[in-house]
Amino acid sequence: MKEGFLSRRRAWIFLFICYALGLWGLSVPLTGDQKTYLTIALEMRERGAWIIPTLFGEPNFLKPPLQYWATLIGWAVFGFGLWGALLPSVLALIGVSDVVDRISGGSRALAGVFFAGTLASMTYGTTAQMEIWVVLFYCWAWHLWWQDRILPAFIVTGMMSWIKGPLYPVLWVLSIVLEALIDRRFGSLLRSRRMWTGLVTGMVIGLSWYFLAARTHYREMMEMFFLRENLSKASTSHGTPWGLWGEFILTLFPVLFAFVAVLTTPEFREAWKRNRNRWVAYSVIPAVFFTLFPYRVNTYLYLLTPIVVWMLVDAGEGFVRRARWAGWAASISGAGLLFFVLRMVTGGWIGPALGVGFAALIPCWALAHFRGSLRGVALTSVALVSLIRVAAVGIGEGDLAGLRTAMELWPEGVFAYVMPKEDIWHEVGMVSAATGRRIQVLGAGGDAERHLRAGGVLILDENESPPAGGLRCLDWVRLRKRVKFPIREFLLRGLPVSDPSLHRVFKVCRS
DSSP states (O other), rough: OOOOOOOOHHHHHHHHHHTTTTTTOOOOOOOOHHHHHHHHHHHHHHHEEEEEOOOOEEEOOSOOHHHHHHHHHHHHHHHHHHHHHHHHHHHHHHHHHHHHHHHHHOOSSSHHHHHHHHHHHHTOOOOOOOHHHHHHHHHHHHHHHHTTTTHHHHHHHHHHHHTTHHHHHHHHHHHHHHHHHHHHHHHHHHHHHHHHHHHHHHHHHHHHHHHHHHHHHHHIIIIIIIIIIIIGGGGGGOOOHHHHHHHHHTTTTTTTHHHHTTSSSSHHHHHHHHHHHHHHHHHHHHHHHHSSSSOOGGGGGGGHHHHHHHHHTTHHHHHHTHHHHHHHHHHHHHHHHHHHHHHHTTTSSSSSHHHHHHHHHHHHHHHHHHTOOHHHHHHHHHHOOOOOOHHHHHHHHHHHHHOOOOOOSSSSSOEEOOOOOTTTTOOOOHHHHHHHOOEEEETTTTTHHHHHTTTTTEETTTTTSSSOOOOOOEEEEEOOOTTOOHHHHHHHHOOOOGGGGGGEEEEEEEE
């Protein structure tokens, strides 16, 4: 493949520069789970607790602590703020890209850059969520296993259980069993002392945190983590298989056209013959499990993105055969994206400078497809999703503008939300990190009045009334809570960001 070469070091620098853009702002303004994760990490930081996560002062076992640890380390190194909270995910993304490239077996860094150039990687690599860590540890364990480093592979697999639970380690172990069956070496695997030593070691490491936590909080762990977060999801319908896979395909944009272009080429068939056993072993177990699992969300299939990248790079010579077709597909898609960007500029969602950036980059991305340049597609894809990320941050900063104004007006005031403790999806940790100021949580009634008398500032949502009269209140205009970007209304009516139907109005009040 006459593509030239990207050194891994240069690829790391390129990815870091692209993905570090926008980390100073609020992540994506309408995200869900990471709001809770940042609040939990914030409380762990204040309490100096590393083993037992807490939420509003009570033990919380929504997830194991690895993501919280990453956030705490980020804050310890870079100071409290969104930069320290999100940079660990960027570093994890670069780690995944490196491992994916090493598994591909070439000296090019193309595989890792392609992995970073997807919407999914842009999303999970710049948010304080677990998905990027799952893929990092899963790919890392496979890399060690294929190098015949069995004990380290199982150690990494054991650590994987600290991310979202024991499910992913179980899927990995089942996958290596499947590979052994395909390669007809299942018997030798069962007789391998190294395999059993590694398995036992991985289980001890993986269960260590659960044993430590259960010593003092066994009931809470059983009720929240095992019964609510795991067993209850098995009976909860949250989508269809078609929807699950459809969303996964969309998250492969903008490398999707290059991948589809190689699927019917002789080079892909040759690559399939060479790598079939590994590709099947890596992907089949998680693909089947999450397709059949009733709680279907596209985050689960992010684990399969490396397979798409390996197929694309290993069959890359065939891309030249389909370059014209891929170029036309990319051009049509790019024209639609440019129209979408123009709507966002005129609607006030993003600024003209960012629109010019998109207008300059999209033709370069389409041209790379026409020329059959995998390196060009990879690099422009990373740049394109980076611009999408910056656009999302711009929307997030607009969402924070009213609160920032209040903080500038009352710099000495202690800001606090009034909220019920059962509202676990509250954003206090995320907004605290984004503004760099710790925001407290108060109960209703007397707590709010005492806070006001002490010179504090209250944040009230649209459903709450001020607890006392004589308050000075500022409006904090925000996008509606937990509602996705209104794509349909936006495309049909060019819905501007100022449209009142999109807004909810918080009140920021002080005596």
